[in-house]
Amino acid sequence: MTGNLTLALTVGALYTAGTFLLLQRTLTRVVLGLGLLAHGANLLLLQAGGVAGSVPFVGKQDGPSGAGTADPLPQAMVLTAIVITFGVSAFLLALAYRSWVLTGEDDVQDDVEDRRVARRQDQP
Amino acid sequence: MLALLALHLALAFLAPAAGARLGRNVFLLVALAPAVSAVWAGAQAAAVLDGRPPVQTTAWVPGLGLSLDLRMDALSLLMVILVSGIGTLVFLYCARYFPADQAGVGRFAGVLTAFAGAMLGLVLADDLILLYVFWELTSVTSWLLIGFDDEDAESRRAAQQALLVTALGGLTMLVGFVLIAQQAGTASLSAILAEPPTGGTVAVALLLVLVGAFTKSAQVPFHPWLPSAMAAPTPVSAYLHAAAMVKAGIYLVARLAPAFAVIGLWRPVVITVGLATMLVGGWRALRQDDLKRLLAFGTVSQLGFLMVLLGAGTREAALAGAALLLAHGLFKATLFLTVGVIDHSTGSRNLRELSGVGRRMPVLAVAATLAALSMAGVPPLLGFISKEAAYEAFLHGSGPDLVVFAVLFLGSVLTAAYSARFLWGAFVAKPGVAPTEVHTPSPGLLAPVVVLGAAGLLLGLAPQGADPLVQAYADSYGMPPEVEHLALWHGLTAALGWSALTLLLGAALFARREPVLSMQRRAGRVLGLVDAGRSYASTLTLLDRLALRVTVLVQTGSLPVYLGTVLVTVVVLPGSALLLATQITGDLRAWDRPLQAVVAVVITVAAVATARAHRRFTAVLTIGAVGYGIAVLFVLQGGPDLALTQFLIETLTLVLFMFVLRRLPANFTRQSMRTGQGVRLAISLAVGTFVTAAVLVSGQARTAPPASQAYLDQSLPDGGGRNVVNVVLVDFRGFDTLGEITVLVVAAMGIASLVLAGRSRRSPRAEGETSLTAATGQALDEPGTPAPERVG
Numbered sequence: 061m062t063g064n065l066t067l068a069l070t071v072g073a074l075y076t077a078g079t080f081l082l083l084q085r086t087l088t089r090v091v092l093g094l095g096l097l098a099h100g101a102n103l104l105l106l107q108a109g110g111v112a113g114s115v116p117f118v119g120k121q122d123g124p125s126g127a128g129t130a131d132p133l134p135q136a137m138v139l140t141a142i143v144i145t146f147g148v149s150a151f152l153l154a155l156a157y158r159s160w161v162l163t164g165e166d167d168v169q170d171d172v173e174d175r176r177v178a179r180r181q182d183q184p
Numbered sequence: 185m186l187a188l189l190a191l192h193l194a195l196a197f198l199a200p201a202a203g204a205r206l207g208r209n210v211f212l213l214v215a216l217a218p219a220v221s222a223v224w225a226g227a228q229a230a231a232v233l234d235g236r237p238p239v240q241t242t243a244w245v246p247g248l249g250l251s252l253d254l255r256m257d258a259l260s261l262l263m264v265i266l267v268s269g270i271g272t273l274v275f276l277y278c279a280r281y282f283p284a285d286q287a288g289v290g291r292f293a294g295v296l297t298a299f300a301g302a303m304l305g306l307v308l309a310d311d312l313i314l315l316y317v318f319w320e321l322t323s324v325t326s327w328l329l330i331g332f333d334d335e336d337a338e339s340r341r342a343a344q345q346a347l348l349v350t351a352l353g354g355l356t357m358l359v360g361f362v363l364i365a366q367q368a369g370t371a372s373l374s375a376i377l378a379e380p381p382t383g384g385t386v387a388v389a390l391l392l393v394l395v396g397a398f399t400k401s402a403q404v405p406f407h408p409w410l411p412s413a414m415a416a417p418t419p420v421s422a423y424l425h426a427a428a429m430v431k432a433g434i435y436l437v438a439r440l441a442p443a444f445a446v447i448g449l450w451r452p453v454v455i456t457v458g459l460a461t462m463l464v465g466g467w468r469a470l471r472q473d474d475l476k477r478l479l480a481f482g483t484v485s486q487l488g489f490l491m492v493l494l495g496a497g498t499r500e501a502a503l504a505g506a507a508l509l510l511a512h513g514l515f516k517a518t519l520f521l522t523v524g525v526i527d528h529s530t531g532s533r534n535l536r537e538l539s540g541v542g543r544r545m546p547v548l549a550v551a552a553t554l555a556a557l558s559m560a561g562v563p564p565l566l567g568f569i570s571k572e573a574a575y576e577a578f579l580h581g582s583g584p585d586l587v588v589f590a591v592l593f594l595g596s597v598l599t600a601a602y603s604a605r606f607l608w609g610a611f612v613a614k615p616g617v618a619p620t621e622v623h624t625p626s627p628g629l630l631a632p633v634v635v636l637g638a639a640g641l642l643l644g645l646a647p648q649g650a651d652p653l654v655q656a657y658a659d660s661y662g663m664p665p666e667v668e669h670l671a672l673w674h675g676l677t678a679a680l681g682w683s684a685l686t687l688l689l690g691a692a693l694f695a696r697r698e699p700v701l702s703m704q705r706r707a708g709r710v711l712g713l714v715d716a717g718r719s720y721a722s723t724l725t726l727l728d729r730l731a732l733r734v735t736v737l738v739q740t741g742s743l744p745v746y747l748g749t750v751l752v753t754v755v756v757l758p759g760s761a762l763l764l765a766t767q768i769t770g771d772l773r774a775w776d777r778p779l780q781a782v783v784a785v786v787i788t789v790a791a792v793a794t795a796r797a798h799r800r801f802t803a804v805l806t807i808g809a810v811g812y813g814i815a816v817l818f819v820l821q822g823g824p825d826l827a828l829t830q831f832l833i834e835t836l837t838l839v840l841f842m843f844v845l846r847r848l849p850a851n852f853t854r855q856s857m858r859t860g861q862g863v864r865l866a867i868s869l870a871v872g873t874f875v876t877a878a879v880l881v882s883g884q885a886r887t888a889p890p891a892s893q894a895y896l897d898q899s900l901p902d903g904g905g906r907n908v909v910n911v912v913l914v915d916f917r918g919f920d921t922l923g924e925i926t927v928l929v930v931a932a933m934g935i936a937s938l939v940l941a942g943r944s945r946r947s948p949r950a951e952g953e954t955s956l957t958a959a960t961g962q963a964l965d966e967p968g969t970p971a972p973e974r975v976g
Contacts, residue, residue, distance in 0.1 A: 062882035068876050070784040076872030077791035079751060083744045083864040086852050092803055096791055098815050099806040104879055112776035112821045116908040118900045128353045130822030132908040133892040136917060138826055139909065140924050147931035153844045154938040160848055174741025181736050
């Protein structure tokens with residue numbers, strides 16, 4: 061087996077940008093980051109199927125480079141993943157919206173209890 | 185034997201309910217458990233002394249090699265006499281000690297019975313792990329008993345201290361047990377003792393086990409928990425802290441010493457610690473005003489004595505130790521119960537306040553005097569006989585033995601002195617102190633004290649009663665050519681002279697008690713620096729501080745920090761494995777189709793733009809570009825179904841974002857865009873690099889042909905479809921799809937409740953303030969109107 065350098069680099073780029081956004085405090089950006097990570101993960105799954113091939117249809121063998129049929133299993137997985145990502149993104153967006161309705165911002169704040177614990181340390 | 189343990193357990197569970205009906209008389213009911221055990225042990229005594237110990241084996245967890253092995257040899261029998269024999273008397277005493285209307289008496293009786301059962305199991309266990317289980321059970325029940333007065337902070341603190349110290353030792357001991365069991369290849373105690381393993385590991389394991397024994401038996405420097413535990417009701421002190429639980433450590437040492445006393449540091453450690461404990465306890469006992477604390481420090485001292493005798497590993501010392509074990513159980517329980525009676529009848533146990541009690545309670549005074557004289561080592565009591573035997577064991581040895589003897593002698597002088605101090609404080613009329621008011625105690629309260637006190641005298645007059653039992657244990661060291669018997673009169677020996685000197689010096693020390701006290705106070709100022717009780721407290725404080733520091737460090741409450749930690753861990757652990765263990769060797773191809781590269785560039789640029797965007801709409805548009813780009817890649821890879829889904833879902837997501845963003849401010853918060861972005865970027869780059877490397881490496885890792893050939897082959901005949909991906913989704917992996925749909929439904933319900941939650945409460949403004957909005961101090965505004973400062 062050999063690797064596809066282009067796809068590998070694209071996956072890396074998506075993960076980099078996705079992680080960067082995931083580490084932000086603004087909930088909308090976190091959702092965007094998750095979306096990028098999901099794209100990266102889908103691409104990762106897909107390239108795991110190997111070399112690009114023809115459409116996995118029974119009775120169709122007209123791959124452009126004669127590489128054979130593309131692997132259907134990763135495709136099925138990615139299909140499921142796309143739909144679930146949509147569900148998760150929609151739910152997170154609703155959370156961001158709710159947070160904004162209640163507090164006027166969609167930033168994730170530090171835990172109040174934990175900050176109180178941290179203050180105890182300063183006391184004698 | 186298992187039946188006896190079950191009886192304890194059953195009565196323990198029955199006691200709380202019975203206590204509600206019977207009141208304090210519930211103790212008469214639960215006393216059945218130790219009484220039956222004592223009678224059974226008595227019936228087996230002949231067989232045990234004959235060398236035919238009763239054995240019982242029951243499978244417990246065969247898979248782990250755990251079994252309920254019980255065995256009663258001479259040492260166990262001796263302990264059962266202490267645990268169940270004295271236990272029965274203490275239970276009877278309890279039935280008259282508590283006030284008739286005492287609250288929680290049923291619970292107390294239950295826990296005390298459970299303790300008696302655990303203690304019985306401990307001394308009968310013939311399996312290291314089983315012994316450990318019972319050991320910890322005694323710790324836990326003792327914690328409940330010390331903290332019986334749970335509304336008193338002092339008693340809760342004392343209970344916690346006892347639990348922490350003994351549990352710490354118990355866990356250390358468990359490590360030692362496991363090491364020993366591994367070296368021996370079995371956890372069976374009798375098998376290990378028959379063929380003791382040797383080597384460096386065993387030597388270390390034994391030290392760990394000794395830590396357990398030292399904490400349980402209140403040896404220096406772990407001793408302060410025992411005097412603190414005097415917050416417990418007095419019968420508990422008599423039972424747990426004189427006869428039973430504190431003897432567990434002694435028992436363990438006595439059990440292991442015949443096989444292990446010669447290994448490693450056992451002997452020097454046990455003897456040093458024991459001697460130090462004996463001196464510290466005796467010294468501190470001399471300055472206590474509370475009779476109970478005086479006894480507690482006296483117990484510490486005697487436990488040190490026992491530790492030396494039973495840990496020394498010679499037949500003579502073991503003989504003396506076993507006799508002292510019995511004697512101490514008898515006299516110390518008597519004395520504790522005496523204090524209980526005095527406390528009960530006068531309302532005080534401060535020896536400066538008590539005066540002339542002896543004349544008012546002559547029976548009690550006689551019983552207590554017998555016990556105290558036994559403790560001091562006065563003939564013809566059992567305590568004298570055991571001390572003579574102890575002197576005898578060390579007096580004829582070489583240099584180190586004589587040093588041990590000297591310290592034992594010094595400790596015994598202190599013991600004689602505080603015994604006298606106890607008698608004087610409890611019973612004698614003192615000049616200048618008004619005679620104490622005494623309510624005559626009931627005979628039921630006095631009877632157990634008298635029985636225990638008289639037992640010490642009887643066994644002293646007729647030591648042949650205890651001799652066979654003590655000899656049988658000492659025989660585990662092998663039979664000597666000339667057997668030394670316990671006897672009241674050995675002739676005019678050197679030991680007898682030393683005994684007389686002990687009593688004389690002890691009496692002198694007592695007579696000069698006031699100068700001794702002031703000297704103690706002066707010394708206490710210097711010694712206070714190394715006070716073990718204080719170091720316990722400061723250790724706890726230190727632990728608290730450390731816990732707080734760790735919490736603050738680890739639990740920052742910041743989501744980005746948590747995520748960052750997880751991601752860095754991913755990069756560092758599997759990442760370094762990736763770096764070290766693998767290399768990319770296979771030939772890489774740049775692309776399958778040149779168009780892939782073009783699309784990849786577009787995707788990358790769009791992704792970077794999304795990450796850098798300051799405006800929400802820009803970010804959403806660029807992420808849309810990424811999504812469509814991915815769809816094109818799907819087409820190029822050979823997955824038109826995927827591409828179609830991706831196009832649809834991407835469009836839907838865009839619409840969804842528009843719906844939400846319409847309400848949110850146009851820009852991201854500026855402040856949150858600035859701080860710590862460098863770190864974030866570094867982490868993200870590391871993650872990206874890691875994933876790329878993982879993709880390239882895993883691409884070469886395939887060793888088996890793809891599983892999907894079967895799907896391609898079976899799609900038409902089994903699934904009846906030509907589109908293999910579709911057949912996989914709806915047929916081969918149909919349940920996965922069902923799960924996926926379920927996820928969508930759950931998400932939809934969540935979204936609906938989140939979005940609609942605010943609406944229903946909007947109209948009735950007066951009562952519309954939910955607790956959540958009240959907590960954040962923000963009124964529930966019309967979602968459509970953003971807060972003013974966020975516009976722009």
